[in-house]
Amino acid sequence: MFKSLTSQLQTMWTILQHTFTKAETVQYPEEMPYLAPRYRGRIVLTNDPDGDERCVACNLCAVACPVDCIALQQGVRDDGRWYPQFFRINFSRCIMCGMCEEACPTNAIQLTPDFEMCEYDRQSMVYEKEHLQIKGTGKYHDYNFYRVAGLAIAGKDKGEAQNESKPIDIKDLLQ
């Protein structure tokens, strides 16, 4: 009996204290809140540290997306890189869950702290690659998938990726 009374008084006291603390809510939109870099808002496609597009059109984001709002088509560039011929996100369906980012093996797709995406016309919520692609590396600065992968592309032949030895000469018996 006494125990629960104390508990209740304690609670009331704690809450009363809040009357004098600074409000967490802000007068949005006049005042902008601070959002951490890992906040899950508008999605972008990023470039690798060498300035080329990161996305290899592997489709993992699309298959991870619980609302199926990502559609893309792979293509192969002349330099041997896989890339998305188109890449579309229907933001009117997106629930900003971040599964796509988690699934992405190249760090290409990233969620950003920008959440201001309201539109009067739902059709304007459909973003194509040109709306999604940014010039920078986003949150992950160093990773370049092609430096790790075995696929040869212009400027990085077989055996030139990280942790690879020179291609084997199969006609050489003495190796």
Next chain:
Amino acid sequence: MPIIQIDGQEHEVDTGQNILQACLSLGLDLPYFCWHPSMGSVGACRQCAVVQYQHAEDEHGRIVMACMTPVTEGALFSLTGDKAQRFREGIVEALMLNHPHDCPVCAEGGECHLQDMTVMVGHRDRKYRGKKNTHHNQYLGPLIHHEMNRCITCYRCTRYYNDYAGGTDLAAMAAHDHIYFGRHEEGVLESEFAGNLVEVCPTGVFTDKPLVHEYTRKWDLQSAPSICTSCAVGCNTSPGERYGKLKRIHNRFNADVNGYFLCDRGRFGANFVNSVNNLNYPGSRTEDGRFNALDQQQALLKMAEACDTNNIAGIGSPRASVEANYLLRTLVGADNFAPGFSDVEQPLVELALTIQQSSSAMIADIKNIESADAILILGEDVTNTAPRIALALRQSVRNKAYELAADLGLESWQDSAIRTLAQNQRSPLFIATVGDSRLDDVAEERFNLAPDDIARLGFAVAANIAGEANLGSDDELQQKAKNIAKALKNAKRPLIISGTSCGNSALMESAAQVTQALCNADKQPLPLLSMIVAEANSLGQAMLISDNAVSLSDLTARACAGALETLVVLENDLYRRGKEKDINELLENITNVIVIDGLDNRTLSASSLALPAANFAESEGTLVSMEGRAQRHYPVYLPNAQRRASWHWLLACLKQMGRDEVTEIECFDDITQACATQNSSLSGITTAAPNHQFRNIGVKIPRQTHRYSGRTAMRADISVHEPKQPVDKETPLAFSMEGLNRSQPGSLLPFVWAPGWNSNQSLHKFQSEVGGQLKLKGGTAGTRLLQATDNSNNIALFESPAAFKALKGQWQMVPRHKIYGSDELSVHSPAIAKLVRPAFVEINASDAKKLGVNDGDGVDLNDNKGDKLTTLEVSINDSIATGCVGYSVGFIATENLLAGESLVLSKAENWSPSESQQAVSSGVSDV
């Protein structure tokens, strides 16, 4: 049947199996790489390790390879035993040491057996920190992409390519961890069955090159059960579509037809459906010769109006479905319906049907062909006329090896042991063709003769088997015939193959005669007969028409007499069926030429009303294969633009005209039903597949995988408001991911997938073993319309033709078919087009000398009147009989040539090879 114990559970298993097979058919998940159901075991990958215990008290047991261990009564095994599990995980870890970090950019990803097995054994983290071995890739041609870094040295590729398919230009090279699977130098893979490497290789080393360049993952493909339309074998396929484009063709297992393998024409040739030359809208020709686009309704009204006359005729097509042909025949009347064969081919296809209907032999499917132990081929260059059969024949000649193995008590899956035992001993295969063939390397003897002489050989063999004297044949022929007859008589299951491709009826008749002689010798099991026809529904077309159906020349005569006002042509480029001047004559003398077809061609261009027909991947239809198997194909996706299935156009037209015959017909199944009722030979087509009301445990069968992605974004560029999934009223399949893709009838299997098994290896979850043979649990797709009959007294007795004599100054035209080039549609697939060599004629060196030409020169072909028909590049081929000229069939440049006709040849002056190059490329304008 032996009972074995696996992890304490008793299981009854089939005798003669190995433990791996037994586990898989029991539904247990046991990882493996190198074993393949049709190639047996070699124990190369060490992945299928299990623990075997000596007796119940044995606590340690020892590790054995499941694929190399036969089942024995009372044997004790453990799959889950710690030792076995650690071993299997260790193997994957070792395989992964050098494996590249490629999955996101690998065309195997998502349907990769290596991915599946890695997950299954529980290997996750790479502990190895050393450098990875790397390899250069090779260019292997336009069909197969090579990425050697991904290899796990399971040897499946060379075992398939060399041992199974008889290829010689792919091998394992170098040693230890340098091993390399490729060609001795870069170049196009020679085998016509190389495409199967895509499915055989458990990793992404060999992938589908056209697919790699516009790739879609398996989980994103929409698929439906389909049939290959590139030849008459009727292989079952599973085409995959995304964004309205056909992405790839995968094999669809059918135990009696294609089994696990397709040919490259079938796998890569279907890409014609994406051609830029597709007809997408109806059009009517205006005064100035141009076409005006119409909408469907306008087109229909125009068609119905033009068809409202008694002076009407229709030309069907051996590449269109039974249903579409049936409706056209209904529209124009049986007396006005030509089946759409050339004048030469029509009686031959009818003959092929009559022979098979009246023969007391068993009409062979591929499974039967693989069981034959002595084979005689009369006239057919099988690799080029019915490719998949050639792959089967390479298995039949191994029956000798299996026989030897059985004597020693070896199980049939002990692949390497059996090959070592048999070395080069083979069951006898005799090939009598007009020239060399790709099966010559496994033939006991080959005879390259003029078609009439092949027939004479056949008749001599028949007489020899029957023990009759064969008058009129020379000693040499008799001796050859005697050898063949002896081999056929001694065989348990002889097989005779012939067909229409030589354009010669006598050799088909001789095949019938040989088979009959064998049947009369009371052979059990029944001797086998196989008659090869040209197109996917050639035989169905012969079944549809009555004996004296009108031919193209009959129609031309009618047209010239002014008795035809309207002609409806169904999916048929007539210029491939007759000489240009004859076809022009036919079409120019008719006011309304209505052509229903999908891909632009000259007949379409000559029409007054063109209707866009959906192709095989956009429509449903029944096709009757060369063995008389009725099989159904289903739309993989909805027809693009204003295209409609041909049956749809014809039914709508008949309805528009208010014709009585179709008042009862409401859907596709009703057409099949009506056709079956009215035509007794086709009565079985209704059972080829379940009708549209079929539900799989109450639900439809999904065309899309359960992880089909992008549904709310695919069409969002057009409108953000997603349309309802299209409803499929005609079939038991759904254009969605909802439904059940499990335990349905075999004819309704759109794709294979099972939990934990994303690759095509998941097929085993859909199979069960019946009498030592793996079959689909839902039953084998298709219905056989031809049964062996016992009416030997109906058999006509045929006469042997006179010996072929070369006429002075004249040459007989003998057809040379090409897997890449002779077929109408597959050459419109860009990858196949790259493999088509220019049109040619072939003569032997002595004839070349007479003509004064060398390899690569041009030759003018003139008819008896001296009119020049065409000029072609000559290539010297000593296998062609003297007095004969082989010519490439089905090429634009050779369309005015007829099989069997005699022509005058002369060296072409001022000829350059580019002339014939152009002749090809005009046929394949979307290369």
